[in-house]
Amino acid sequence: MDWYPLLNSLRIAAVSTVVVFLAGIWLANHVARAPRGVRAVLDVVLTLPLVLPPTVVGYLLLLMLGPRRPLGLWFMETFSIKLTMVWYAAVFATVVVSFPLMYRTARGAFESFDQTLADAARTLGRSDAWVFWRVKLPCCRQGIVAGSVLAFARALGEYGATSMIAGYTPGSTATVSTTVYQLWRTGDDALALQWVLVNLAISAVVLIAMNMFEARQREGAAPRVRRRSVG
Amino acid sequence: MSLSVDIRKRLGDFALEVSFDTQDAGVLALLGPSGCGKSMTLKCIAGVERPDSGRIVLDGRVLFDSSARVDLPPQERHVGYLFQNYALFPNMSVWKNVLAAAHALPRDQREAAARDAIRRMRLEGLEGHRPAELSGGQQQRCAMARILVSRPDVILLDEPFSALDGYLRWQLEMELADTLGAFGGEVVLVSHNRDEVYRLCDTVCVISDGRGEPRIGIRELFEAPRTLAAALISGCKNVSRAAPRGEGLLRCEDWGVTLRTTLPVRNATHAGIRAHYLRHCPEGVATSSLTAGRAGEKNLIAGAVERVIESTFSTIVMVRTPGGGSLRWELQKGEWRSVREGLGADGRVCLAVAPADVMPLTDDARAEAMKEVPAP
Numbered sequence: 326m327d328w329y330p331l332l333n334s335l336r337i338a339a340v341s342t343v344v345v346f347l348a349g350i351w352l353a354n355h356v357a358r359a360p361r362g363v364r365a366v367l368d369v370v371l372t373l374p375l376v377l378p379p380t381v382v383g384y385l386l387l388l389m390l391g392p393r394r395p396l397g398l399w400f401m402e403t404f405s406i407k408l409t410m411v412w413y414a415a416v417f418a419t420v421v422v423s424f425p426l427m428y429r430t431a432r433g434a435f436e437s438f439d440q441t442l443a444d445a446a447r448t449l450g451r452s453d454a455w456v457f458w459r460v461k462l463p464c465c466r467q468g469i470v471a472g473s474v475l476a477f478a479r480a481l482g483e484y485g486a487t488s489m490i491a492g493y494t495p496g497s498t499a500t501v502s503t504t505v506y507q508l509w510r511t512g513d514d515a516l517a518l519q520w521v522l523v524n525l526a527i528s529a530v531v532l533i534a535m536n537m538f539e540a541r542q543r544e545g546a547a548p549r550v551r552r553r554s555v556g
Numbered sequence: 557m558s559l560s561v562d563i564r565k566r567l568g569d570f571a572l573e574v575s576f577d578t579q580d581a582g583v584l585a586l587l588g589p590s591g592c593g594k595s596m597t598l599k600c601i602a603g604v605e606r607p608d609s610g611r612i613v614l615d616g617r618v619l620f621d622s623s624a625r626v627d628l629p630p631q632e633r634h635v636g637y638l639f640q641n642y643a644l645f646p647n648m649s650v651w652k653n654v655l656a657a658a659h660a661l662p663r664d665q666r667e668a669a670a671r672d673a674i675r676r677m678r679l680e681g682l683e684g685h686r687p688a689e690l691s692g693g694q695q696q697r698c699a700m701a702r703i704l705v706s707r708p709d710v711i712l713l714d715e716p717f718s719a720l721d722g723y724l725r726w727q728l729e730m731e732l733a734d735t736l737g738a739f740g741g742e743v744v745l746v747s748h749n750r751d752e753v754y755r756l757c758d759t760v761c762v763i764s765d766g767r768g769e770p771r772i773g774i775r776e777l778f779e780a781p782r783t784l785a786a787a788l789i790s791g792c793k794n795v796s797r798a799a800p801r802g803e804g805l806l807r808c809e810d811w812g813v814t815l816r817t818t819l820p821v822r823n824a825t826h827a828g829i830r831a832h833y834l835r836h837c838p839e840g841v842a843t844s845s846l847t848a849g850r851a852g853e854k855n856l857i858a859g860a861v862e863r864v865i866e867s868t869f870s871t872i873v874m875v876r877t878p879g880g881g882s883l884r885w886e887l888q889k890g891e892w893r894s895v896r897e898g899l900g901a902d903g904r905v906c907l908a909v910a911p912a913d914v915m916p917l918t919d920d921a922r923a924e925a926m927k928e929v930p931a932p
Contacts, residue, residue, distance in 0.1 A: 441640075442645060442646075444599075444602070445639055447629070447630040449702060449703075450708045459656075464646060464647055475576050
């Protein structure tokens with residue numbers, strides 16, 4: 326069995342999770358504090374990929390990044406870099422599709438953050454950056470980790486947009502999900518089933534890891550429930 | 557050393573308009589019912605909220621001035637703020653919480669300053685605990701330690717005891733009084749609890765519906781409040797609409813009686829009598845002049861017992877007056893028992909009030925409204 330599709334999938338998911346992690350936190354933090362009107366519009370735009378069919382996302386990406394489209398043409402002429410039908414082209418697809426999962430979970434965490442903690446830190450002379458890195462992020466850690474794991478899992482399983490923008494080239498752009506489709510299409514049921522099992526195993530591991538993290542968080546908090554005891 | 561505040565802020569259809577200074581004020585209280593704008597005032601001073609217009613000056617430093625476009629960030633204001641929920645960083649230990657506030661000091665002094673604050677707030681041995689592992693009182697002391705380490709010029713306290721249980725409050729109140737006494741700067745405390753304010757503060761600004769009244773001494777608030785809002789917040793249970801009737805006389809509409817008072821009656825729109833200043837006057841029942849609504853030499857009010865409420869340490873008797881309004885009369889339980897024995901079947905009773913205890917009051921909002929009417 327050629328393990329290239331698995332390595333490629335993990336590589337794509339890892340890169341896209343890093344991008345989504347940074348962009349998701351940054352945007353979620355700003356949207357959570359934006360005025361109501363702006364927030365409503367941005368929220369729709371940023372969540373749209375969650376409900377759009379992946380093929381629509383793929384089509385829109387091709388409109389921008391395709392070899393004869395403005396961005397694609399510019400990158401080709403300036404850097405001689407192809408933006409489609411290469412392994413990293415799939416990263417564009419997975420970033421767009423998994424972004425809403427990170428963004429929404431992180432935004433929920435930021436919105437439930439107690440703003441008086443930030444106000445207190447500022448009256449004590451600490452900078453906004455210190456508040457963000459030392460108080461806000463640690464307080465919202467659970468939501469951020471959950472969002473990252475979900476985004477990673479979603480990126481790992483992305484098929485629709487990936488197949489349109491990166492296609493299926495064995496040993497080059499093949500991922501686990503496009504390989505399963507290709508094997509089924511060519512009637513190689515036995516090998517397809519093997520990849521399905523690999524996929525199931527990865528998904529299970531990711532979800533178990535997430536549950537364990539949440540359980541540890543709760544356990545860590547448990548002895549601290551002695552709140553307001555007399556003393 | 558003083559803090560002077562003169563700010564206005566609109567929030568929907570609520571308008572906040574407060575002005576005071578702490579020159580020779582000792583510990584200053586902003587006293588008012590919940591939702592009257594007290595906390596918002598503190599937040600504007602600390603710089604975490606921005607007033608629409610006005611000016612805030614602390615020890616000669618302009619913190620905010622809308623006309624000069626000055627608006628210092630909270631970090632540069634040197635204002636210590638004790639939040640209602642103490643706002644300790646939940647992800648840090650007591651030690652880290654206190655140390656986090658020391659960063660403005662030279663690097664080699666930070667740990668010593670934090671240790672000193674922890675010792676002064678008697679938190680030794682708790683340095684490694686997270687805020688959630690502390691009792692309410694310890695949380696408050698930790699928040700105070702954090703504030704002291706940041707070396708503020710003024711300390712603002714936002715309902716410091718609201719998160720605590722009743723019997724803990726008493727001890728913490730004394731501790732906080734000691735801490736504030738040792739602190740050299742200005743102190744402003746926000747509260748809706750008049751007893752707390754009486755014990756902790758020297759002067760008070762009453763705030764009602766977003767409007768701040770002039771600063772008065774804490775004794776004056778309880779002995780001779782001049783406005784309706786001040787009388788109500790200081791715990792005066794009996795108020796009636798009233799109008800001056802010449803020197804030293806107040807016609808009280810709701811009680812149907814004209815009372816003598818030793819206090820100036822000019823501008824009075826209301827009269828107030830504290831529930832425990834009413835006295836029983838058995839011989840007054842026979843006086844016929846009472847029915848005519850004249851209180852006579854003894855300042856008598858006739859009425860009928862309407863309802864008796866047994867409270868923890870006293871008895872509250874509601875007395876219906878000739879004017880239709882009720883008077884709340886509070887007396888010792890034993891005293892009520894003897895009064896009850898002398899009472900007729902009709903429940904008629906006569907109450908007396910010393911002229912010094914009849915408080916002429918001005919409804920500021922109404923006086924303000926009358927001022928706005930253009931002269932004909």
